[in-house]
Amino acid sequence: MPSFSPIESGPDGYVRTHLSAGVGRVEFYHPKSNSLPGAVLRELASTVTAISQDPACRVIVLQSGGTGPFCAGASFDELSTIADREQGQQFFSGFAGVILAMIRAPQFVISRVHGKAAGGAVGLIAASDFSFAVEKASAKLSELAVGIGPFVVGPVIEKKIGLASFSQMAVDADWRDAAWCERRGLYAKVVPDVTALDAAVDAQAATLAACNPQAMAMLKQVFWAGTEQWETLLAERAAMSGMLVLSDFTRQAIGAFKAK
Incomplete structure (x- = not known):
C-alpha cells in the first residue's frame, strides 16, 4: 500500500491522495466505521475533482482506511444535529458532490471495497466504473430503517444495477452478500481477501494507466450518458432527505440506532 500525502478534513476524519505511475489513489477515513460527515464528503468531492484534473493521473482508485467496514454511510452523529431543511439539504448534497465528481472525472474510477458498505457507501461504489470487493463485503441500503430513503444515491445505484435490484435493496433494508452484489453488477469482481483485493486493484489500475486516456x-x-441533468436531480433528492431527517420518526429512529 502506498504512503499517502494527507489532506486533512478535521480531527475526526481525513481524505488523502497518492499519485504514482499514472494511478491516483484517494483514501477517506473516519474512526466511526468510515462514516461520512459533511466535512469529509466535501473534501472527498473536491479531492476527486482535483486529481481528475491532473494530466499525470490516468486512473483513479477510491478506497477507505482501516480494516473494518469500507464505509458506514452518513454520519449519524451529524444527522442528529441537523436543525432545518437548508442544513439537511446541504448535508445530503455532500453525497451528490462525490457522486458527480466521480462520474464527471475523465478517468475510470476503481473502487476498492475491503469491507461492508451501508447506505451512501453503496452510491459511491455504484458511481465507480469498476469495483473490486472481498467476499465479506456485504452491502445494504439502510435509509428506510431510519425514516429516510436512498434518494440522493438512488439514481446512480439504479443506473448501475437496474430498477428491480435497487428497489429490492431500498425496500428490504437488510444485508446483501458480495455474491449478490456481483451478480447484480454493483461489484465487478469479488476476491477472497484483502491480499487478493490489493493484487487485483493494482493490476487493473496499472493496465488502465497504460491505456489511451x-x-x-x-x-x-x-x-454516464443520461446523467446530464443530475446536478438538478440530486439537489432535489437532497432536499427530500433534508426534509425527512427533521421528522419525529427519523429523529427517534436515529436516536435508537445510536443507543445500540
Whole structure:
C-alpha cells in the first residue's frame, strides 16, 4: 500500500491522495466505521475533482482506511444535529458532490471495497466504473430503517444495477452478500481477501494507466450518458432527505440506532 500525502478534513476524519505511475489513489477515513460527515464528503468531492484534473493521473482508485467496514454511510452523529431543511439539504448534497465528481472525472474510477458498505457507501461504489470487493463485503441500503430513503444515491445505484435490484435493496433494508452484489453488477469482481483485493486493484489500475486516456474519457461519456441533468436531480433528492431527517420518526429512529 502506498504512503499517502494527507489532506486533512478535521480531527475526526481525513481524505488523502497518492499519485504514482499514472494511478491516483484517494483514501477517506473516519474512526466511526468510515462514516461520512459533511466535512469529509466535501473534501472527498473536491479531492476527486482535483486529481481528475491532473494530466499525470490516468486512473483513479477510491478506497477507505482501516480494516473494518469500507464505509458506514452518513454520519449519524451529524444527522442528529441537523436543525432545518437548508442544513439537511446541504448535508445530503455532500453525497451528490462525490457522486458527480466521480462520474464527471475523465478517468475510470476503481473502487476498492475491503469491507461492508451501508447506505451512501453503496452510491459511491455504484458511481465507480469498476469495483473490486472481498467476499465479506456485504452491502445494504439502510435509509428506510431510519425514516429516510436512498434518494440522493438512488439514481446512480439504479443506473448501475437496474430498477428491480435497487428497489429490492431500498425496500428490504437488510444485508446483501458480495455474491449478490456481483451478480447484480454493483461489484465487478469479488476476491477472497484483502491480499487478493490489493493484487487485483493494482493490476487493473496499472493496465488502465497504460491505456489511451482519450479512449477512456470517451467511454466514460458513454457509461454516464443520461446523467446530464443530475446536478438538478440530486439537489432535489437532497432536499427530500433534508426534509425527512427533521421528522419525529427519523429523529427517534436515529436516536435508537445510536443507543445500540
